[in-house]
Amino acid sequence: MPSALLDVLMAADKYEVASCMRYCSRLLRTLPMTCESALLYLDLPSSVLMGDAVQPLTDAAKQFLAARYKDITK
Numbered sequence: 001m002p003s004a005l006l007d008v009l010m011a012a013d014k015y016e017v018a019s020c021m022r023y024c025s026r027l028l029r030t031l032p033m034t035c036e037s038a039l040l041y042l043d044l045p046s047s048v049l050m051g052d053a054v055q056p057l058t059d060a061a062k063q064f065l066a067a068r069y070k071d072i073t074k
Contacts, residue, residue: 002037013048021053028057033064
């Protein structure tokens with residue numbers, strides 16, 4: 001499911017449909033976050049990552065990874 005939503009998100013970015021980008025971002029945030037999905041979200045093209053509509057999604061992915069690996073030195 002995340003990959004299909006990411007495809008729609010990329011298309012919405014290409015055609016500059018901010019409302020669709022916000023909707024996809026919101027839906028993606030409701031899905032359970034995994035390391036794989038977090039890395040996928042952070043690996044989006046920079047044009048998508050810089051959009052205000054996607055910022056909450058990338059912030060959630062960063063927080064997930066930071067929390068998951070905060071004890072990496074132990």
